[in-house]
Each structure stands twice: as structure tokens, then as C-alpha cells.
Amino acid sequence: MATTKNEIDFLLHLADNALIIGHRNSEWCGHGPILEQDIAITNIALDYIGQARNLYQHAAELINQHTDKIELTQTGKDISLPVTEDSLAYLRDVVEFKNLLITEIPNGDWAQTSLRLFLLSQFQLELFTQLLKHEDPQVAAIAEKSIKEISYHVKWSQDWVLRLGDGTEESKRRMQNAIDAIWAFTGELFIQPEYATAACLNYAAIQTAWNQKVSAIFEEAGLVIPAKTFVQKGGATGMHTEHLGYILAEMQYLQRAYPNSEW
Amino acid sequence: MVNSATTQHAEIWQILETVMDPEVPVLSVVDLGVIRAVAVEGKQVKVTITPTYTGCPAMDMIAMQIKMALMAAGYEPIIKTILSPAWTTDWMTEKGKQQLQAYGIAPPVGKSIDAAYLEDLVVPCPQCQSTHTVLVSQFGSTACKALFKCEECKEPFDYFKCH
Numbered sequence: 001m002a003t004t005k006n007e008i009d010f011l012l013h014l015a016d017n018a019l020i021i022g023h024r025n026s027e028w029c030g031h032g033p034i035l036e037q038d039i040a041i042t043n044i045a046l047d048y049i050g051q052a053r054n055l056y057q058h059a060a061e062l063i064n065q066h067t068d069k070i071e072l073t074q075t076g077k078d079i080s081l082p083v084t085e086d087s088l089a090y091l092r093d094v095v096e097f098k099n100l101l102i103t104e105i106p107n108g109d110w111a112q113t114s115l116r117l118f119l120l121s122q123f124q125l126e127l128f129t130q131l132l133k134h135e136d137p138q139v140a141a142i143a144e145k146s147i148k149e150i151s152y153h154v155k156w157s158q159d160w161v162l163r164l165g166d167g168t169e170e171s172k173r174r175m176q177n178a179i180d181a182i183w184a185f186t187g188e189l190f191i192q193p194e195y196a197t198a199a200c201l202n203y204a205a206i207q208t209a210w211n212q213k214v215s216a217i218f219e220e221a222g223l224v225i226p227a228k229t230f231v232q233k234g235g236a237t238g239m240h241t242e243h244l245g246y247i248l249a250e251m252q253y254l255q256r257a258y259p260n261s262e263w
Numbered sequence: 264m265v266n267s268a269t270t271q272h273a274e275i276w277q278i279l280e281t282v283m284d285p286e287v288p289v290l291s292v293v294d295l296g297v298i299r300a301v302a303v304e305g306k307q308v309k310v311t312i313t314p315t316y317t318g319c320p321a322m323d324m325i326a327m328q329i330k331m332a333l334m335a336a337g338y339e340p341i342i343k344t345i346l347s348p349a350w351t352t353d354w355m356t357e358k359g360k361q362q363l364q365a366y367g368i369a370p371p372v373g374k375s376i377d378a379a380y381l382e383d384l385v386v387p388c389p390q391c392q393s394t395h396t397v398l399v400s401q402f403g404s405t406a407c408k409a410l411f412k413c414e415e416c417k418e419p420f421d422y423f424k425c426h
Contacts, residue, residue: 036410040402047406050318054346141347145317148349148426156401 007136008062009098009195012088013236015055016099019089021120022048023247024107033110040156044117047149054142056085090255094238094245098193101235102185104244111171112178114160119182121153122213123189126206133200158217165221172222179218180226187231194237271303278336279310282328286321286405287423289366292329296354299345308338313350315426316406351375352426363423364389369411371425386422388413396420 025045032038064082080087102120107113128150131143164171190207218225234240254261279298284290292298292312300311310329314322326342333340352371360370369389385394393415401424403410409424 036400036402039404039410040400043402043406046318046320047316048318050314050316054317137347141345141349145314145346145349148351149317152401 004066006195006197008059011055011059013098015052016097017103018048018052020099021103023251027107044153051146053085056088058138060084090252094240098236100188101232101241111164111174114157115178116182118157118161119186121150121157123210125150125154126209130200134198161217162221165223176223179223183226184229184232188233191233275301275308278332282332285324289362290359292325294356294359306339308333309341311343311345313345315350319406369420369422371423373425375425386411389420390418391416
């Protein structure tokens with residue numbers, strides 16, 4: 001039972017990551033620097049929301065199979081069973097969300113948005129590659145499917161880090177500023193959540209691979225990793241920045257105001 | 264009249280050939296490579312499909328259209344979605360690729376299995392066949408397409424990207 005509870009929490013962690021980064025990227029819709037890039041970032045948002053759906057669907061399936069005492073919410077307001085992908089996305093509150101802080105911080109400028117995606121997708125690529133060996137075949141299947149899309153995200157965002165970092169004085173300044181602003185949120189990527197108990201996981205290996213790849217791109221682009229900074233953490237256990245509440249308020253408004261509405 | 268299982272099977276595949284991808288209406292779901300299995304038992308048909316992209320909004324519609332086409336032919340369809348093995352453009356039929364080309368969308372170049380999707384590829388223009396083309400964006404009008412431009416005929420075109 002403990003295994004199932006852990007797997008559910010881990011699935012929600014992955015799903016919340018995908019949903020929140022998808023939501024953030026979708027905020028660029030209609031605001032991208034040029035039409036093609038506006039389309040690119042919204043396509044990426046769509047991929048993430050698709051991944052979130054797969055993960056929530058599977059989490060919902062496990063939750064509904066184990067209705068005997070799986071505490072879903074910390075706030076005491078229980079989500080009625082059976083849960084669905086929608087109730088998991090729309091009816092949980094800030095403290096119940098398990099996404100990493102890096103996914104919820106504001107977009108900032110284009111440099112910050114593409115840099116965040118680069119740092120996150122590079123991490124996800126390593127993590128999902130490990131999940132291919134997950135003992136639950138459906139988790140492995142979701143990972144297999146997601147990796148293909150994430151590979152594109154890595155390539156796209158990496159191109160922007162290189163292009164801006166190795167571009168004009170202004171673009172370099174912006175990319176370096178973005179690194180300085182976001183870096184404190186990268187430490188949390190490698191803190192293994194308590195519920196991440198699957199045997200296939202090795203966060204130390206993820207960190208080593210991530211460091212190598214990120215440093216190589218920064219070096220090529222002439223960008224500098226900040227000297228030791230404070231590590232912001234807590235997202236994976238429900239302690240969030242002030243930003244998540246605003247995202248949920250916007251995203252969940254309709255379902256909260258008009259329960260079960262469809263369109 | 265009694266239908267043998269094989270004739271029924273053939274009939275179902277024929278019906279599936281008439282269900283088109285709503286975003287690329289020249290491509291049937293069979294040519295797109297999303298039909299993974301068909302199992303028939305009497306009037307009950309179980310069709311197993313796999314999504315192209317996880318967030319593709321066309322997938323719900325495809326499942327619905329398959330269901331309706333089979334119901335119209337008197338079957339009781341059940342649609343099951345599986346994620347693994349993950350869909351790849353390698354499963355697109357040759358006929359499908361030709362139809363894409365004729366429709367003005369460049370078909371996937373190279374095999375996904377060779378990680379061709381991560382390389383910079385030469386994609387011939389579907390209008391004038393020139394290979395003097397450039398990638399405008401990895402992401403196009405739908406999740407499955409990239410945007411290219413032909414330097415010869417100056418026309419932009421969609422590329423069904425290798426996946």
C-alpha cells in the first residue's frame with residue numbers, strides 16, 4: 001500500500017510539473033516575439049498539457065483502485081471519488097500541488113522563458129530515461145512517449161540559449177541575467193522527494209548528466225554559472241512561492257465557480 | 264449471410280481506411296499508423312489506437328470518428344488507447360507519405376529509429392521538389408508539423424516531422 005501511495009504522489013509530482021510548466025508556456029500565446037516562435041512555445045505548452053493528462057489519468061486510475069484510505073488532500077476538503085484527470089488538475093489546492101518551484105516562477109522575458117525550459121527539459125530527459133525501467137509498465141510507457149517530445153523541447157530551448165548567449169551584447173546580458181535569476185531554483189531538481197521510491201531512480205546520476213550538458217552549452221555560449229547560491233526548495237512537498245496561487249486561481253476559476261461545467 | 268472472421272477483419276480495415284485525420288484530411292488513420300490492433304468477436308470490435316502526440320487535440324476526434332464509422336456499419340466498437348510502443352512516423356505507410364506530398368505537406372525524411380528527428384535534415388519542397396529549403400521553426404501549425412520555407416519557389420510549407 002505504501003508503494004502505491006508513493007507511486008501516486010510521484011505521478012502527481014510529475015503531472016503537476018507538466019501542467020504548471022505547460023500553463024506558464026501557454027501564457028506566451030499571442031505574445032511571442034515572432035509568429036513562428038509564438039507557435040513553437042504554444043506547441044510545447046500543448047505537449048506538456050498532454051503529458052500532464054496521461055500522468056493524471058494514470059494517477060486517477062490508481063487512486064480509484066485503492067479507495068481505502070488514500071489521503072489525497074491535506075486541507076481536509078475531500079475530492080469526491082472516483083477522481084478524474086480533471087478533478088486532480090482543477091480541484092486540488094496550492095499545498096497539494098507537488099510541482100517543482102522552477103515550473104511556477106513567472107516567465108520573465110524570452111531569455112528567462114527559454115532558459116527555464118532548457119534547464120527543466122534537460123532534467124526531464126534524464127529523469128524520464130530512468131523511468132523507462134519503472135516497474136509499472138504504464139509509467140514506463142508514458143515516459144517513452146514523453147521522451148520523444150521532450151527531445152524536441154531540449155533542442156529548441158538549447159538553440160535559444162546558444163543564440164541569445166552567443167548573440168549581441170544585449171541578448172547576452174539578458175540570458176546571463178536569466179541564469180542569475182533562475183539558478184537558485186535548479187538545486188531542487190536533484191533533491192529526491194520522499195515519495196520517489198521507484199528502484200529505477202538515481203537522482204545523483206541525473207545531476208551529474210545534467211551538470212555536464214548544461215555546462216557544455218553555457219561554455220559554448222559564453223555564459224557563466226553563478227557562484228554558489230542559496231537553493232530554493234519545497235515545491236515537491238507542497239511549499240510553494242506566492243506565484244502558484246495566482247496560476248491556480250486563473251486555471252481553476254471556472255471549475256470552482258461552476259462545478260462540473262463542460263464546454 | 265455468414266461472414267467469416269477474416270472477411271470481417273478485412274471489412275473493418277476497409278472502414279478504417281475511410282476515417283481521415285481531421286487535421287490532415289488526405290491521410291487515413293491507417294496510413295497515419297495509429298491503428299495498432301483490431302480484434303473482432305461477432306459484432307464486437309476492439310480497435311487499439313496510439314496517440315501521435317500526447318497533447319494532440321485531434322486524437323479524441325479520431326477515436327470518435329472510428330467509433331462512428333464502425334457503428335454505422337453495424338458493429339459495436341470499443342476503442343482502447345495504448346502509449347507503448349510509442350507512435351513513430353516510421354509507421355506511416357508509403358501511400359500515406361505520397362498522399363501527404365501531393366497535398367503539399369512534405370513527408371517525414373529519414374527514420375525516427377535513427378534519431379533522424381534530432382538532426383538538421385534536407386527536406387525537399389513539396390511544391391517544386393527543390394532541396395534548397397530552410398527550417399523556419401521546429402514547431403508548426405499542428406503538433407506533428409514543422410515549418411519550412413523554399414528558397415527556390417519562395418513558398419512556405421509544412422513538414423510532417425520525423426517523430
